[in-house]
Amino acid sequence: MTDAIIQVRDLAYRYPEATYPALDHVELEIAAGAFALVVGESGSGKSTLLRALNGLVPHFSGGTFGGSVTVAGLETRAHPPRVMSTKVGFVFQDPEAQLVTDRVDDEIAFALEQHGVTPVVMRKRVEEMLDVLGIAGLRERSPSTLSGGERQRVAVASALAMHPEVLVLDEPTSQLDPWGAEEVLAALRRLNEELGLTVVLAEHRLDRVLGHVDLVARVDRGKVMAGSPRTIVPSLDPLTLPPVTQLGLALEADPVPLTVKAGRALVRSFTQGAPPVRVASTPGDAIAELRGVQVAIDGHEILRDLSLTLRAGEVVAVMGRNGSGKSTLLRTILGFVPPRRGRVIVEGEDRTGKHPSVHKGAIGYVPQRPDAALFHDHLADEIRYSLRLRGVDGDVEAWLARFGLDGLGERHPRDLSGGERERAALAAILAGDPRLLLLDEPTRGMDARRKHEVMSLLRGMASEGKAVVLVTHDVELAARYADRVVLLGDREIIADGPPREVLVDSMTFTTQMNLLFGGEILTVEDALAAISASGAGAPGL
Amino acid sequence: MSPTLDVRVWIAWGGVLMASALMIRNPILLTEILAIALTVRVVCVPPQRRQGWGWFVRVAAIMAVIGVVFNALTVHAGDRVLVTLPSAWPVIGGDLTGNAIVYGLVSSLAFFTLVVIGTTLSPMLRWTELTRVLPRRVMPLAVAGSVAWAFLPQLGTAAREIRETQIARGQTAHGPRELVSLVVPLLGGGLDRAMTTAEALEARGFGVALEGGGAPSQPWRRVSLLAGLFLLLIAAYGIAVGEATPWGIGALPAIVLLALGVRGGEVTARQTTRYRSHRRTWRDGVVLVASVIAFGMVVVRWFMGADAFRFDPYPSIVAPGVDLIAMLALALTVAPVLVVPDIPEERLR
Numbered sequence: 058m059t060d061a062i063i064q065v066r067d068l069a070y071r072y073p074e075a076t077y078p079a080l081d082h083v084e085l086e087i088a089a090g091a092f093a094l095v096v097g098e099s100g101s102g103k104s105t106l107l108r109a110l111n112g113l114v115p116h117f118s119g120g121t122f123g124g125s126v127t128v129a130g131l132e133t134r135a136h137p138p139r140v141m142s143t144k145v146g147f148v149f150q151d152p153e154a155q156l157v158t159d160r161v162d163d164e165i166a167f168a169l170e171q172h173g174v175t176p177v178v179m180r181k182r183v184e185e186m187l188d189v190l191g192i193a194g195l196r197e198r199s200p201s202t203l204s205g206g207e208r209q210r211v212a213v214a215s216a217l218a219m220h221p222e223v224l225v226l227d228e229p230t231s232q233l234d235p236w237g238a239e240e241v242l243a244a245l246r247r248l249n250e251e252l253g254l255t256v257v258l259a260e261h262r263l264d265r266v267l268g269h270v271d272l273v274a275r276v277d278r279g280k281v282m283a284g285s286p287r288t289i290v291p292s293l294d295p296l297t298l299p300p301v302t303q304l305g306l307a308l309e310a311d312p313v314p315l316t317v318k319a320g321r322a323l324v325r326s327f328t329q330g331a332p333p334v335r336v337a338s339t340p341g342d343a344i345a346e347l348r349g350v351q352v353a354i355d356g357h358e359i360l361r362d363l364s365l366t367l368r369a370g371e372v373v374a375v376m377g378r379n380g381s382g383k384s385t386l387l388r389t390i391l392g393f394v395p396p397r398r399g400r401v402i403v404e405g406e407d408r409t410g411k412h413p414s415v416h417k418g419a420i421g422y423v424p425q426r427p428d429a430a431l432f433h434d435h436l437a438d439e440i441r442y443s444l445r446l447r448g449v450d451g452d453v454e455a456w457l458a459r460f461g462l463d464g465l466g467e468r469h470p471r472d473l474s475g476g477e478r479e480r481a482a483l484a485a486i487l488a489g490d491p492r493l494l495l496l497d498e499p500t501r502g503m504d505a506r507r508k509h510e511v512m513s514l515l516r517g518m519a520s521e522g523k524a525v526v527l528v529t530h531d532v533e534l535a536a537r538y539a540d541r542v543v544l545l546g547d548r549e550i551i552a553d554g555p556p557r558e559v560l561v562d563s564m565t566f567t568t569q570m571n572l573l574f575g576g577e578i579l580t581v582e583d584a585l586a587a588i589s590a591s592g593a594g595a596p597g598l
Numbered sequence: 599m600s601p602t603l604d605v606r607v608w609i610a611w612g613g614v615l616m617a618s619a620l621m622i623r624n625p626i627l628l629t630e631i632l633a634i635a636l637t638v639r640v641v642c643v644p645p646q647r648r649q650g651w652g653w654f655v656r657v658a659a660i661m662a663v664i665g666v667v668f669n670a671l672t673v674h675a676g677d678r679v680l681v682t683l684p685s686a687w688p689v690i691g692g693d694l695t696g697n698a699i700v701y702g703l704v705s706s707l708a709f710f711t712l713v714v715i716g717t718t719l720s721p722m723l724r725w726t727e728l729t730r731v732l733p734r735r736v737m738p739l740a741v742a743g744s745v746a747w748a749f750l751p752q753l754g755t756a757a758r759e760i761r762e763t764q765i766a767r768g769q770t771a772h773g774p775r776e777l778v779s780l781v782v783p784l785l786g787g788g789l790d791r792a793m794t795t796a797e798a799l800e801a802r803g804f805g806v807a808l809e810g811g812g813a814p815s816q817p818w819r820r821v822s823l824l825a826g827l828f829l830l831l832i833a834a835y836g837i838a839v840g841e842a843t844p845w846g847i848g849a850l851p852a853i854v855l856l857a858l859g860v861r862g863g864e865v866t867a868r869q870t871t872r873y874r875s876h877r878r879t880w881r882d883g884v885v886l887v888a889s890v891i892a893f894g895m896v897v898v899r900w901f902m903g904a905d906a907f908r909f910d911p912y913p914s915i916v917a918p919g920v921d922l923i924a925m926l927a928l929a930l931t932v933a934p935v936l937v938v939p940d941i942p943e944e945r946l947r
Contacts, residue, residue: 113800113801117797117800137800139802139804140806142806145801146801147802149797151791151794153791155794157799159726159747159748160724160726167804169871169873170870170873171802171805171806172803174871176871180873180874183873201748201751216801216802219803388762391762393765414770417768418767420766421766422762422763424763426759429787430759430760430763430779432779443767443768447768448768486767489768
C-alpha cells in the first residue's frame, strides 16, 4: 500500500515492570481515508496500539519501545503526543475524564489555544466543529449537563478542531447507552464518508460498525492480524460478532452478512418454521416487593405508582432510556431513596423508609463500577470482609473458584487483569450469599466473552434460588439471559413480562434477530431452531 | 464572553466586599455588607446557579452558631454576667457574659458575611474565563484548578456509590476502618481518572506553548518575586499583631513586586492564544468604578482611624458608632443589582 497514512513497522512494546509484551512485533498499514476497526478482548493490547498512534506510548507511559510508528509523516518516537496532536485527534473511553472546561465551545477551542492558533481562525474552527458534529445547540452548555452521547460528540469535536488527518477513538461508546452510542457512531461514519477523515476505532459493539468499515485489525495478546472485514470475521470469537453475522456463519452463508440489511437477503432464502418453545422457569417465593411506590429526588418525580414483585429463581432485566429511573428503582429497594408513597417489602417485612443497614447485607448491590469499592490489599481479605459483615462462614477458596479466580486470593485486586478484576469485584461484593442481587449495568464496557461469563454466573445464582435484578441497556443480553424484562418509561413500568412478550414488535427495544424474523424470535438459537423446524435443512445445522 | 460582567470586574467587586468585611468589626457596617451580598445573590445569581452553593451557606450558618456558643463558654470577660459556672469545671468554668456572646455574634457575622460573598461570587465566575485573564505563566496551574473543579461533582457521586455499596455489603459501623473503605477506593478511582485526564490533556497539545522557543527566565523576576513575598509576610505579621496601618501601607510595594515578578514570567513562554476576550461594556465600567470608589473611601476612613470601624464589647458593651460616609461608600457596591442583565435561559441549562 503506498497511500498509507499510518505505518506501523515491527512495533514491540512492553510496559514498565511488565513481564510480557503488550505489543509483539506488530505490522500494520492503514490507508488515508479508511475506516479501521480494532477488535480484541479486553487486555489484548488494543488500547496500547491506539496510544502508540499518537505517541502516548511510549512518551506518557514509559516502557520499552521497539520498531516505528509513522502517522501522516511524523514518527511518534521523535514527536511527543502534544506535537502529534496536530496530526492525530484522540478520543478516550470515559467522556467525563477528558473534558476540562466549563463550556462546550471553550472545550473545542482548548487545543487551538494551546497551539497558539489566531483568534480569527479559532472562531472559524469552533463554528465548523459545532456544525460538523451537530452540537451547535449545545455551545453555551456546560459539559457536565450533557448526556453521555453529547459529551462524546463534544470530545470528538475537540479532537478534530486541530484538523488532524487521523482520528483515533478508544472504545468511545462503551460507557454510553444505545442511543448515545448511535449518535457517536453516526457522526464518525459521516466524518469518514463525507470528509474523508481516517478513523481508527476500537469498539466492542460490532453490530453498529462492522458493515461500514474498510479494515479490521484483530489484536490478540499483543499480536495484530489485519484485513478486510470478511477475511477477519471468521477468525473472531463468534460470541463477539453481531447476531446477524453469527447466523450467517452458522448457515455457511457466502458472503457472510455484516448488517441487518444484508441479513434480510439471506433470510429470504430460508423458510421459517414455528418458533421454538421455550420452557419458562418457575419462579419461587417473593423476595422483594414494591407496592404503589412513588419516588422523587430534589422535588422531581422519578417513579410513579410502581408495583413490582421479585421472585426467587428469576433473572429480571430492567430496561429503559437514560433517566427513566432504573438506578433509582434499585436504590429504592435498598432503602437509599425512601419513597414518598407506597411500601417496600423485603423478605416479607415492611422496610419502607428504614435505613439500608436494616437489610444486614441480605441484598447484594453491585454498582456500575464495582471494582471501585474494593479496598483491601488481598482479594481473599475482601471476600472475608463481606462474609464477616454478613455474619456467615464461607470457604473463600471455593468462592473464588466459582468465579474462576482460583489461586488469586493473595493478589491485590488492582493487580488483576481487567476481566479478573470485574469478576473479583462481583465475588467480593456478593460473598455471603445474599438472596437478592441488584446489579446496575454489570456488563457495561465489557467485551462479549466477559459478558457471557458474568451472565452465566448470574444465571447459576438464580438457579440456586436467588433473585437477580440487573439494569441494562443491552437488548441482546436481556433476550438471551433474562427470564423477565421490566421496561420503564415516563416514570412507570410500561411493560413487564418474558422477553418474548416485551422485546418484540419494537423498533428500538428488540434484537437483530427479531428485526430479521419478527414473531417471537429473539436470539440466533431461536432463529436456527425456527429454520430447522421448517424442514428447510439449512446447511450447517 | 462572561455571562454578565467581565470576570475581572466580578473579582474586583467581590474583593472589595471581602476586604471591607475583613477590615470592619462594626456590626452595623457588617450587616450592610451582608445585606448587599444577599441582594446581589438574590437578584443577579439565577436560582439554577445558586443550587449547590446553599450547602456552603448552611454549613457557615452552623459554624457561626457554634462560634457564638464557643466564645460564650470559653471567654469569661465583661461586665454583663449572665450566669456563673463552677470554676472547677475545666475551660467553661467561670462567668458566662453577655459581652462574650456579643463578641461571638459579631465575629460570626463577619465569617458568615465572607461566606455569603464567596457563594455569591463563585456561581458568577467561570473557570475558563478566569484562566484566560490570568498571566500565561500560571496557565497550567489554572487549568489544573479548572480540572479539579470539574472533578468535584464526580467525586461526590463516586463517594456516594462507594458508601452505598459498603452499606449494602452490611457495613453499619462508622469507625476508622469504615473510613478506609471509603477513602481508599475514592483515592484509587481519583488516581485512575487523573491519569486519563493527563493523557487527554497531553493528546490535545496542552503545554505545547511552554515547550522551548521562549526567552530564558529573567533573574530579576525571581528576585522581585522573592522580595515581594518577603515584604508581604512581614506586612501580614504586622497586621496580625495589631500594627495595621503602617504595615498595610508596607504591603503595597510587596504586591507591586509580586505582580512584576509574575508578569515578567510571561516573556519566557511561547504565546498561547485566547478564544475570546470579553468586550467591556458600560456595565463593567459602572460596577468597577463603584467598587473602586467604595473601597477607596473605606480605606481612607480606615487610615483616618474612624472609630466607627471598630467595635469591642469588652469590658463594657457600648452601641456601635455610625459612620455615614462609610455606609454610603459601601452602598455603592450594590451596583451589580442595577446594571447586570438577566442570563438567557439557554446558558443556564
